């Protein structure tokens with residue numbers, strides 16, 4: 001049989017475009033012993049994939065030009081040579097952007113479909129949810145009454161960070177790129193939300209939103225927002241350095257204020273992290289997030305785009321703020 005697949009056509013310089021993606025029809029091999037044939041249901045598009053499109057050394061190998069792009073996928077088993085995953089099982093795994101693929105059963109995790117919509121295992125109950133969980137609770141360790149600021153607040157990770165910080169009893173301030181997103185954050189229980197694209201003075205807006213200073217900063221974005229938050233840090237502040245999406249398409253190293261003095265004077269702890277640092281604790285994170293979701297304390301907002309051919313557009317939309325919550329493409 002054959003499948004549609006999306007290859008990396010070329011490495012982007014600056015902001016990626018549709019030219020970086022090539023659609024092709026490829027043969028799908030028959031599954032061997034211990035393998036399953038999968039029909040893709042949902043494809044996750046994530047900002048970290050921008051890094052994998054470049055050749056630069058990082059914590060994960062670059063995509064190869066001329067080879068399929070791969071990432072988080074929810075799929076259904078349609079043929080099986082694995083007792084663990086019979087036909088009809090729904091799984092999540094790191095799989096190519098293809099309509100059909102073959103994988104070793106042991107590289108896949110079964111989705112407990114009775115607990116939540118299957119796509120949530122790419123968002124709230126998957127990698128982004130775990131990123132929010134460990135970054136906020138393990139690195140920032142917020143206490144009730146403290147002020148938590150999260151940038152990229154209306155995205156997959158940020159929305160969960162804000163909700164988790166509210167569960168901890170914190171004052172929560174988010175930044176996001178549209179008035180609709182700001183309104184949604186307030187609806188979700190954020191104490192203050194700022195549209196960083198229209199606010200004339202982000203430093204002033206943040207200072208007004210955090211009158212007692214900032215105890216925890218969950219940084220998804222970097223750049224000017226982060227520069228402004230650093231001026232508001234309280235003594236013994238904690239910063240979880242999760243992402244720097246404002247710089248992912250930069251062609252030169254962005255220059256900015258040197259923050260070390262501010263961190264020093266406030267005895268701030270700043271820690272970069274990759275969610276896979278916490279791999280051994282993922283079951284704990286999924287369990288706790290699932291409990292809070294079941295109790296109605298966490299919402300799993302998604303922006304779902306339909307159609308395999310829309311995957312590149314959904315990915316590119318991450319850099320223009322098209323998504324609220326987790327960006328997912330529904331394939332079948």
Ligand SMILES: NC(=O)c1ccc[n+]([C@@H]2O[C@H](COP(=O)([O-])OP(=O)(O)OC[C@H]3O[C@@H](n4cnc5c(N)ncnc54)[C@H](OP(=O)(O)O)[C@@H]3O)[C@@H](O)[C@H]2O)c1
Pocket residue numbers: 046047048127128131152153154155156157158175176177178181220221241242243244245246247273274275276317318319320321322323324325326327
């Ligand atoms: N450390 C880890 O293990 C880990 C794991 C997952 C994600 N991350 C990082 O966490 C961050 C959020 O990831 P996510 O999956 O939750 O993505 P996301 O927030 O759902 O999607 C990206 C969002 O970033 C915002 N954005 C895009 N360009 C921007 C810019 N130049 N300046 C400010 N905001 C911009 C857009 O929202 P606006 O409308 O608000 O601009 C967009 O919707 C990313 O930096 C990602 O790389 C890190």
